[in-house]
Amino acid sequence: MSGTLPVVVVGAGPVGLAAAAELRERGLEPLVLERGLSAGEAVAEWQHVRLFSPWPELLAPAALRLLEPTGWQRPDGTYPTGREWAERYLRPLAAALGGRVRFGTEVTGVARRGRDRLVDAGRETEPLTVHVRRSDGREQRITARALVDASGTWGSPNPLGGDGLPALGERAAAGRIAYRVPDLTDTALRDRYAGRHVVVAGSGHSALTALVAFAGLAGEHPATRVSWALRRGTVGDAFGGGAADQLPARGALGMRAREAVAGGAIRVVTGFRTAAVESGSDGTLTLVSEAGHRIEAVDEVVALTGFRPDLSWLSELRLDLDATLQAPVALAPLIDPNVHSCGTVYPHGVRELAQPEPGVYLAGMKSYGRAPTFLALTGYEQVRSIAAALAGDREAAERVELVLPETGVCGGAGVFDEPAEEGGCCGAPTGAEPISLSARS
Missing domain, CATH: 3.50.50.60 (FAD/NAD(P)-binding domain)
Known part of the structure; x- marks a missing residue:
């Protein structure tokens, strides 16, 4: 049968x-x-x-x-x-x-x-x-x-929390946290992020894609601020192989993200493993790391952690x-x-x-x-x-x-906190x- x-x-x-x-x-x-x-x-x-x-x-x-x-x-x-x-x-x-x-x-x-x-x-x-x-x-x-x-x-996207579980307050702030790369060609989404302080968490290609998109948004709307929260201790090889990359599209993405950081469009925060998301009375969020460091006055979070x-x-x-x-x-x-x-x-x-x-x-x-x-x-x-x-x-x-x-x-785990050899x-x-x-x- x-x-x-x-x-x-x-x-x-x-x-x-x-x-x-x-x-x-x-x-x-x-x-x-x-x-x-x-x-x-x-x-x-x-x-x-x-x-x-x-x-x-x-x-x-x-x-x-x-x-x-x-x-x-x-x-x-x-x-x-x-x-x-x-x-x-x-x-x-x-x-x-x-x-x-x-x-x-x-x-x-x-x-x-x-x-x-x-x-x-x-x-x-x-x-x-x-x-x-x-x-x-x-x-x-x-x-x-x-x-x-x-x-x-x-x-089943991974949470923002650095220990694999949702950070304290992450669920309560779910309406302000996205777990996929937002489509900024969508007018409603552009309006959601334009002129706001956006934190992008993650160091893979999804994060680089989001950073380049938000850097472009900041160019059009100068009040837009972008912070890049990395769990690893240094940026290290996060930008990839650049011009030496055998895949031109991938190399170009890394170079554009590097240029956005170097040009000041993106603030980089390394060694940041999120432990808590605090909701303020003014409607903004504060991200708190395991070490007690804080990213304050956050309007939106894009968690691209796998x-x-x-x-x-x-x-x-x-x-x-x-x-x-x-x-x-x-x-x-x-x-x-x-x-x-x-x-x-x-x-x-x-x-x-x-x-x-x-x-x-x-x-x-x-x-x-x-x-x-x-x-x-x-x-x-x-x-x-x-x-x-x-x-x-x-x-x-x-x-x-x-x-x-x-x-x-x-x-x-070693690469999260240390630069690649x-x-x-x-x-x-x-x-x-x-x-x-x-x-x-």
Whole structure:
């Protein structure tokens, strides 16, 4: 019976849709469940942000084989925005998959049929039950032979608090704190920030993108003040490789942020780990660090400190996750920024991603847990391998079919507080760029 059941894929983003294309090509029936009302809905939320990865590194091989016979035209140009990625690739791909993608369907839990996580009997033979809630409030259970969780981490941004928990007063001030790069081409958002004191927290590419945007806003509205709060002790390599960067768009972003700081448009506050957010009687906020330092008279905060996986709806499954990263144990040593200030993540698949719960896999950004750096191409190789394994082709599942350029995995605990060593790869030329929305300090 299990052979007739679908493989449920959670999330109609880049990796989830690639998984469906791979499964379909293998003769398996995918069923993609997406909480949003369109493909790539999370991507559309950062539609104004331009990726550093060029188009060829954003298109999954199996997806191309599905799309090209339909008359779909491969996008031209180099680095798309989130909007272009969703409109020109993800939505056509979902349309090509047809009824295999269900929108407005939120997964609320997954379990082994008739068994909670304590029960051993039947775990190898009983199918999975996927509990969902439709946009109209109806609840349903779907029986599945396997589960690929490609739901990502976009829905779970890290808090402003420097210890991984919300700072004191952070929840109370939630209306004044944004956790994504604001779209300052939106008139309402420009009006919200113009002429105000804005604090940007974080040191990844998302933070640099926000700093450049706010520096431009300050140029038009001189009363706008921008403070950059960094957890690390120095700015160090936060600006990247500049003109030496093999990706011109990334290098240009770092140089523009550096110029904005050097020109006085941005005030830099280093070694600042937020412990409290105080709301003043005049309506402004004060950020207080663990060391007692204060950033006062703050109107708005943009916290760009990364993302984390939501594991709550997987609570009845037996998962083997790294205690630090919340990533699959076999994958964690390859991506842990506490161990590797710089490193190369080789293509990996079912061997590293398989869980103790039979037929359950984490893929895409979800598989990286709290690690900050992820390549779309890596996710496409993950789901190629998973689909091969589910189809019984173990040789193909364990065969590497992707050669990735080297890329630094940077920003561990040591890098937060100390400058990078001279000659480290973080500031040197690198290959393909991780998607910037996942960057954290």
